[in-house]
Amino acid sequence: MSTPPAMLHPELLAEDDMHAIYRDGHRLDHAEAASKPLRSRPEPQPRGAKVHGNRPVDQAEAAARFIAAPEHEKMHDERLWDLRQKRDREMHGIAEWEELRSLASAIKEHTLTHLDQYLEQFEDNARSHGVHVHWARDAAEHNQIVHGILSDHGAKSLIKSKSMLTEECGFRPYMASVGIEVIETDLGERIQQLDNEDPSHVVVPAVHKLRTDVAEVFSRTIGTDPANSDVHYLAEAQREATRPLILAADAGMTGCNFAVAETGTFVVCTNEGNADLSANVPKLHIASIGIEKIIPRLEHLAVFVRLLSRSALGSPVTQYTSHFRGPRAGGEMHVVLVDNGRSERLGLEEFWTSLKCIRCGACMNTCPVYRRSGGLSYGATYSGPIGLIIDPTFNQRKYSNLPFASTLNGSCTNVCPVKINIHEQIYAWRRVLVERHETPLAKKAAMKVAGELLSRPAAYRAAIAAADMALAHLPRFVIYNGLNAWGRHREVPHPPKQTFHSWYQANRGEKK
């Protein structure tokens, strides 16, 4: 007797004929039985901005590709707006929310204006607990210091929890170049690592991916069923694949949310407990800390912890708020304090308060441009409103288009838990970039024409009248041509019968 073929649905096999297939009591003929139900192909994930050397990132082009993938755009918009709404609900549950924001802002501004003192205090206290403290001027020095520590211990593999600072430093590619394997322990970050893609959000790195995208990545990299996008199946498969690597790792690395000067301790907030794995499984723990993460006292931590998770995910607290004080018995702990442009930013009169950022992502979740264009369209480590004001401090030419990817509606400023005047800084960057000739020629020419028109009322009114006439009478194909980027995704509004100016003249103006 031949063995029946392995079937996905053995309950459909007929008792009298192991090769026959019945459905609803009816024996299916060969073609019917052999054919599979048609499965529509999942929408492919739109990729991010193409970044060529020092050339300006074309965020609008990458955003247009994201918008052209309707399933992704809809999911992204809805998922992030959901976070924004949850944040609002949590905020309304705390009567003193605005006081907390003011307090957090004041603590950060005080710390940043006394940063040298607090950093030295942190260093002294951390050393007194047996922590090795290193200082890194820039990304290259950070990577070399960590490489040195790993080499001294003969470490060949490193488990790492999520850290935007290490993204900023190009840490993973550097480690790959020196033959050290890095394994991300945050699920979203691991998905992005396996897909060879940067995180698209500071809190939820793979938020731009559909479940089918994750199924595709896992099937390609860890051998899961490409047709199975069940979240439990995918999470379990990832757990099975990664746990052995975590248990065998030679060293662990974490970032840091807050470093307390008076105690020399630091805190990492996660929802998966993965920082604890990275810090506690191997004996060697390295923490990369941006110098702006310092807060003066332990009591200040309470202010930030109450704001962080509520602003980020709309949850009262992160699942894990882990405090690290010193090495475990028989272990070793290193802290790398990283500048990488921060002290220079501190000297920028209009932009220094961007250093108050606690990377909650609330400004991204609320931003209509970010929600509809996806984080990877920015082609930078930091995307969304906070990215628009941080990225140009790293490279003005490359990120010169980013401050224009905003409607300046001010929602980012309203939700920011540390009261950064984000939209005002975005606007200020536009002025700085124009003054420094870092804007595209076409935009510059258009602004010049607009400036001329707006400064001559008669010419402005004549232009408006001509445009109204053209809109009312020109054929569609003339208005919606390739040059009209605004009209690619929208209808140009119908001109009103009467302008406000002519109405005002007729009704309220000086009667002659």
Ligand code: SF4
């Ligand atoms: S700028 Fe404000 S809202 Fe945006 S990530 Fe930073 S702290 Fe959060």
